Amino acid sequence: MKGTGKFLAALREAGEGRGCIIQAMDASLVVGERHAAFAAEKAVRAFTERRNVAKDLGLEILRYASGQRQIERALSMGVSEATERVALIVMGTPPDISDILELDGEGPRWSEAAVREAFDIGDLEIEAAGEERIPDLVLERVALIDAYR
Template sequence: ARDRAVEVLLYAAGRRQIDDALAMGVSAGETPVVVLVDGRASPDGGRGTRSDREDAAADGVATLLDPTETVGEYDPETVRAFFAISDRELAATDGTVVDVVHERVALLDVEK
């Protein structure tokens, strides 16, 4: 993808196609989210160091958010359905649902 936000979405969803990645979606109502701050310079040549830009961007959104733990909390059945992880596939590995998802995301780069 040419857009960094789309690239992050594709990796988060473990998909190559944007439409498939968007299917991951967000539920109606309040739900925890992850906010990613990217401090790379914009085409107009952003000012300061990358760290300065990241700090400024994080400060800019911090007042809009209520920090909470999100990483690690998930519904295994929903994740298995989204990633089409079968009982057979899970039984064939020593890992967990999380391990299977990590492997699929890692394979996105390998299979490019």
């Protein structure tokens, strides 16, 4: 994604100007709306209960969405120059971001290979659960983040 820095700066400015959180993620690693919503709920709960690892709610969302305990590792799920599609989580009053986004009208897509690598889902796990359960395996990893304390 060319202009990643400008894109992220525009999102930050749009969010700050309206008092909301906007977290961008590589859409090839987001297995659906349920994944994004669950990560956001877990992050908000962590902040509410003062168990958050990140000081920023957006980063805490990214940490949960990635299934990683460490922020540095969670950043691999964020937007980079290699990102082709972006998934956004917007919490609070949504800003008018139509001027900074180009929507292609397609539904969410995720890459099985990228998701399996990012969430360390091996062949044995796929054999046991089935490929159709990959989104559930990702949600399981999001849920287990708090167990690794």
